[in-house]
Amino acid sequence: MQGSNTYQILIDPAVSPDSVPRRFQVPAGASLEDVANALDLIFHADSQCDAVLLMAADQMAGVVTRARFRTLVSPSGPHRGERPVGAGDGASLAGPPVDYEVFTYRCQRCGKVVYRMEADVPAPACEESGHGAMDREA
Ligand SMILES: [Zn+2]
Numbered sequence: 001m002q003g004s005n006t007y008q009i010l011i012d013p014a015v016s017p018d019s020v021p022r023r024f025q026v027p028a029g030a031s032l033e034d035v036a037n038a039l040d041l042i043f044h045a046d047s048q049c050d051a052v053l054l055m056a057a058d059q060m061a062g063v064v065t066r067a068r069f070r071t072l073v074s075p076s077g078p079h080r081g082e083r084p085v086g087a088g089d090g091a092s093l094a095g096p097p098v099d100y101e102v103f104t105y106r107c108q109r110c111g112k113v114v115y116r117m118e119a120d121v122p123a124p125a126c127e128e129s130g131h132g133a134m135d136r137e138a
Contacts, residue, residue, distance in 0.1 A: 006032055007054055010039070010069065011062030020053045020063050022113040025124065028057035030117065034100070038117050039069055041102045052115065105134035 009032070024042065026035050035054070042049060043066050054061040105114045107126040114124045114134055123133045 005061075007035055007056060007061045007064075010036065010054065010064045010072065012051075012065045012068045013062065015051060015063040015065055017053050017060060017063055020051045021111070022049055022052045022115065023055050024052040024064070024115040025055045026057070026061075027118055030056070034117070036069075036073070037100045038102050038115075039064055040073060041100055042115050043069060045102070046104075049113075104137040106137055107131050107134045 007026070024035075024039065026038075039052070042052060049066070051063050051065045054064050101117070101119075103116045103119045105116070105124055106112070107128070109131045110126065110128055112126055112128070112134075116124070119136075123136060125131070125133050
């Protein structure tokens, strides 16, 4: 059983969860490497996304910022040299790994976003009361 502490290395404790409108819901038991790869995909796919609130099996783990994540993704970071990404210059990033997929859900009323690694679960509901289920983006 892995708790939210599994992802502690990814978390930027200086950022308040309240300031982050995007959540990344991680299934129970996801490895640090899986989560790091998925975060790589998220930051790669959405240039507007500078931080995500990491939720591990419905427990708030904390905020992962793009800037801090980029300092971690190095041969000594979570990828352990398997797929080193150019040392954070932002211009020569390798493509995301092909065997990971991230699903994006957006609230049509307030624009909040939830990312998930699995699609075969009901769409998340917006945390704002009355907004209802979020829509999956293609
Ligand atoms: Zn909403």
